[in-house]
Amino acid sequence: MSDALAPLLELVRRHREPAVVQAVRSTAAAVVSYVVALRLSSEPAPLTAPLTALLVVQVTLYSTLTTGVRRVNAVVAGVLIAIGFSALVGLTWWSLGLIILASLVVGRVVRAGEFVPEVAISAMLVLGVTQVADTAWDRVLETLIGAAVGLGFNVLFVPPVWIRPASDAITDLAARIGTLLVHIGSESGNATTVEKAAARLHEARRLDNDISEVDAALRQAEDSLRLNPRVREGVLFGLVLRTGLDTLEICAVVLRVSCRTLTDLAKAHGDEPAFPPPVAAALRDLYGHTAAAVESFAQLITAQVTSNAEEAEGRLIEELETARTSRGRLAGLLPGQIDRHPAEWQLYGALLAEADRVLDELSVEKRSARLLEELDRHAHERRARHPRLARLRARLGRRGKAVVNR
Incomplete structure (x- = not known):
C-alpha cells in the first residue's frame, strides 16, 4: 500500500516546484475549458476546447503575452483547415498530405511564427476526433473557449518562476x-x-x-x-x-x-x-x-x-x-x-x-564590473526601445528633485 502511494506523496512534497505547478495549471485549464464547452457547445465530447487550452497555457507569463496570439491563430487556422477537408474529401493518405501542406502554407499566411507546425498538428488532431462538417461552428466555438480559458489562466494564475x-x-x-x-x-x-x-x-x-x-x-x-x-x-x-x-x-x-x-x-x-x-x-x-x-x-x-x-x-x-x-x-x-x-x-x-x-x-571584482556593464547595457537598450517613456521618467525625476530642493 505504501509503495502505491509513494508517487502521490512525492507529488505532495514537491507541490511548490515549477514543473508541478505548471502541470497542475495545464490540467486545470483543460478541465475548465471542457466543462465550459459542454455547456455552450452541442457536441457530446468537445475535446477541441481542452486541446486548445493545453496549447495556449504557457510556461511563463511573458511568453503568454508575446506568443499567445500567434498560438491562437495557429490553432484556429488548423481547426478551420480540418473542417474544410472533412467536408470535402475526408481522411485518406493523400488528403492527409494535402492537409499538412496546406496547414504549413496557411500558417505562414496568418503569421503564426514559430507555431506554424501547430497549424498542421491542430488540423490532424481535430480531423482525428471528427469528420462531420455540420459541427464546424461547434469546433470553432470550442477552439475559442479553449483559447480564452488558457489565456485567462495565464493572466489570473500567474505561471511559476523558474x-x-x-x-x-x-x-x-x-x-x-x-x-x-x-x-x-x-x-x-x-x-x-x-x-x-x-x-x-x-x-x-x-x-x-x-x-x-x-x-x-x-x-x-x-x-x-x-x-x-x-x-x-x-x-x-x-x-x-x-x-x-x-x-x-x-x-x-x-x-x-x-x-x-x-x-x-x-x-x-x-x-x-x-x-x-x-x-x-x-x-x-x-x-x-x-x-x-x-x-x-x-x-x-x-x-x-x-x-x-x-x-x-x-x-x-x-x-x-x-x-x-x-x-x-x-x-x-x-x-x-x-x-x-x-x-x-x-x-x-x-x-x-x-x-x-x-x-x-x-574574482569578485571582475564579476562586479561585468554585472555593472550588463546593467548599463540593459538600461541603454530599454531607453532605445522606449524613448518616450525614458523622457517621461527623466522629466518626472527632474520635477521630483526640484520639489525636494524647494
Missing part, C-alpha cells in the same frame, strides 16, 4: 567543472597515458552540451521574471545568473584548453610522469582550490535563491587567495622542469596562463 531550476542547473554545471579539475589534479603525479589524457579532454568538451542545457533553463527563467507581478528586481536576478553563466562558460573553455595542454605533455613524456612530485603537488593544490572557487562562485551568483551570499563570497575570496598562492609555488618550480625539458616550455607556460585566466574570471 529561478530555482536555472540556479540548480548552474550549480550542477559548476560541480561538474570542479569535479573535472579535481580529477586532473589528482592524476598529475602519475604516469598518465595519452588515452587517459584524451578521455579527460573529451570530458571537458562535453561541458559544451551541459552549458547549452543550462542556457535553455536560464532563458526560461528570464522569461518567467519578465512582467511577473510576484517578482521584484527580476531584471537584476536574470542578469546576475546570465553573467555568472558567461563566466562559467569561459572557465569551461579554458579548462578544455588546459586538457589539451596536458594531453600534449602526456604525448611528450610517454610512460614517464609529466611532473615530478613537488610540481604535481603544487598543481594538485592549484586545481583543487580552483575547483572549490568555481563551486563557491556558483553559490554566490545563485544567492538570491539560497540566501547565503556573504558566506559564499567569503569562501570564494579565500579559495582564490589560496589558489593564487599555489599558483605562485607552481611558477617557482616550473623553471627547473623547463631546464630538464626545454622543448616543452610553451606547454608549461600555457598551464600557468590558463590558470591565471580562470582565477581572474572568478
Whole structure:
C-alpha cells in the first residue's frame, strides 16, 4: 500500500516546484475549458476546447503575452483547415498530405511564427476526433473557449518562476567543472597515458552540451521574471545568473584548453610522469582550490535563491587567495622542469596562463564590473526601445528633485 502511494506523496512534497505547478495549471485549464464547452457547445465530447487550452497555457507569463496570439491563430487556422477537408474529401493518405501542406502554407499566411507546425498538428488532431462538417461552428466555438480559458489562466494564475531550476542547473554545471579539475589534479603525479589524457579532454568538451542545457533553463527563467507581478528586481536576478553563466562558460573553455595542454605533455613524456612530485603537488593544490572557487562562485551568483551570499563570497575570496598562492609555488618550480625539458616550455607556460585566466574570471571584482556593464547595457537598450517613456521618467525625476530642493 505504501509503495502505491509513494508517487502521490512525492507529488505532495514537491507541490511548490515549477514543473508541478505548471502541470497542475495545464490540467486545470483543460478541465475548465471542457466543462465550459459542454455547456455552450452541442457536441457530446468537445475535446477541441481542452486541446486548445493545453496549447495556449504557457510556461511563463511573458511568453503568454508575446506568443499567445500567434498560438491562437495557429490553432484556429488548423481547426478551420480540418473542417474544410472533412467536408470535402475526408481522411485518406493523400488528403492527409494535402492537409499538412496546406496547414504549413496557411500558417505562414496568418503569421503564426514559430507555431506554424501547430497549424498542421491542430488540423490532424481535430480531423482525428471528427469528420462531420455540420459541427464546424461547434469546433470553432470550442477552439475559442479553449483559447480564452488558457489565456485567462495565464493572466489570473500567474505561471511559476523558474529561478530555482536555472540556479540548480548552474550549480550542477559548476560541480561538474570542479569535479573535472579535481580529477586532473589528482592524476598529475602519475604516469598518465595519452588515452587517459584524451578521455579527460573529451570530458571537458562535453561541458559544451551541459552549458547549452543550462542556457535553455536560464532563458526560461528570464522569461518567467519578465512582467511577473510576484517578482521584484527580476531584471537584476536574470542578469546576475546570465553573467555568472558567461563566466562559467569561459572557465569551461579554458579548462578544455588546459586538457589539451596536458594531453600534449602526456604525448611528450610517454610512460614517464609529466611532473615530478613537488610540481604535481603544487598543481594538485592549484586545481583543487580552483575547483572549490568555481563551486563557491556558483553559490554566490545563485544567492538570491539560497540566501547565503556573504558566506559564499567569503569562501570564494579565500579559495582564490589560496589558489593564487599555489599558483605562485607552481611558477617557482616550473623553471627547473623547463631546464630538464626545454622543448616543452610553451606547454608549461600555457598551464600557468590558463590558470591565471580562470582565477581572474572568478574574482569578485571582475564579476562586479561585468554585472555593472550588463546593467548599463540593459538600461541603454530599454531607453532605445522606449524613448518616450525614458523622457517621461527623466522629466518626472527632474520635477521630483526640484520639489525636494524647494
